[in-house]
Amino acid sequence: MAVATPWVEKYRPQHMEDVVGNSDTVARLRVIAKEGNIPNMMLAGPPGTGKTTSMLCLARDLLGEHYQAAVLELNASDDRGLDVVREKIKNFAQTKVTLPLQSQHKIVILDEADSMTGQAQQALRRTMELYSNTTRFAFACNNSHKIIEPIQSRCAVIRFTKLTNAEVLNRLMYVIEKENVPYVEDGLDAILYMAEGDMRTALNCLQATHAGFGLVNATNVFKVCDQPHPELVEGIINACVTKKSLAEAHKELARLLSRGYAPADVISTFFKVAQSSQLYPSEDLQLQVLRIIAETTMRIAEGVGSQLQLAAMLARIVTASLQLSP
Template sequence: MNPLLALSDKGKAPAVVSPFSAAAAGETLPWVEKYRPTQLDELISHTEIINTINRFIETNRFPHLLLYGPPGNGKTSTILACAQRLYGKRYKSMTLELNASDDRGIDVVREQIKSFASTKMIFSSGFKLIILDEADAMTQAAQAALRRIIEKYTANVRFCLICNYVGKIIPALQSRCTRFRFGPLQLDQIAPRLDAICSREGVTMTPEGRDAVLRVAKGDMRRVLNVLQSAHAVFDTVDEAAIYATVGQPLPEDVQRIVQWLFSEQFTTAYHQVSALKTQAGMALADLITDIYTTVMAMDVPDAVRVYILDKLSEIEYDLSVGCSEKAQTCALVGVFRVAVDLAERHAKSPTASASAK
């Protein structure tokens, strides 16, 4: 039986249940933490990286690590499971875990990190482990100070830097670490874990709801569990509408209707229809832009027309991000598709298009 899904003895309620008891805490614990893997063999992806780290441990050649990639794909879980394997019950005393987005200044490097790295375990051999999560939030001065500490205390400690954007880590730190990129999880990797957790938590979910969770998560396991737990708390049955209501994104059929209006209706009609649907469904134009992009990419339109639409969508998205009027940008969106229709008609009438069709 998968230890991730096994009931623990702590789940047995005492005679008098306090709202702050361990059992109650387990029931209110976010599923992201409740179902976080604790062993390397429980991780559901990146098998080549896991196998390489296992060889590092088995051969006692553990290097400094730099784990990077999009959020929610197992970077933190991997190094925590690695620490569990390295130290077992001594995990707490042998590991220093810091979130660099909070502890990001040079003082933390000079005090906490240097103090932990410079002390040796009297009755233990081997090295200690310092985990710096979200290391891309560290200041340049803190990163510069860290590089010297890494060199000076390599005999006593190993560092693991975790970040989303490797470009924000200075080259001097990157060169001192073995780098592993964690890509987004595949749907066939997420789906079995999702089904197991639904069964464990008694979630009633339709096949459409299951597909919607996987769709909105975009390879982020953390987002899968957060959305699922939120939808389960509000809705008795987790279906597609429940998922999109939870994340505040427009339903796919609404996006299809909007794109159809943009391509087929005149400017004034399309503008009023889109505005009315946005108001009725409580949509934000910034959310619509992302879904319209996905829809246009899946459509059979000439390349020149697709490039034009995507270019203008990026301009609208930027204008919204800097505070431009949503009403004006909605007009711009309708105008983009009216021009795109004209481009498509001219492309269809061109001799080149006719020859390629034959």
């Protein structure tokens, strides 16, 4: 029986012209691929936006058939210590490799570079200087502030942002067509809602729903992704804001929690749903509700993730509704 390939890998772009989203950033990388003069680079942005993929595509376009020998890819989440810099990276930088005419540099790609230890980063800046004639470094990270200043100053910083829903949907439709996935429109809307501009999450969600249920619709997507359905959360907020009934809101919340959702999952969906201005009679009330949800999120993030926090949040929303409703 053949092992199914994750669609994230199966449909990962191989060349710069295939990369989706961040058009201005990708255009800069295409110029580098065309001219061949690659600087040290730091690619920063949220997960699933194409940082590592873009760098691999750039390396492939630059190096062609020499890609395997001239590229060292390390995930700094695993390989992040001082010995990695001293051994793996330095040995690679010292190795002589035949390169194509358009590129005179080997490439070291460090994924999740913001997980590297401070010592490893300090050692790396010296390596970058010593082998600058033969080797270029590319750092992919979510939080650029965790990279030390000396490394940042040696790199061209390239920012990635979350993909738009249209860009994610375009790629999803391409995969759906290739894999013959049955779907309905609300299923795609649910995937976009879950992904929030993260292409990796969107493709994983699509594949998991298709594998688990066959049909991609909203109900199946929320079941697979283990997130509370927004309509249930909207019903709870309506009970607080419109009906001003704490008893009904508690009843709906208990029903939601009985399905096994953790408070952290519930509160994140509350925040997404609460941003819809159609739920409130006034903007002042919406601001107050968002503030209450934000404070509860902070407490849950600090480790106080009990159902009591959610119950108190509902009570405060009802109180605000009674005070601010016309």
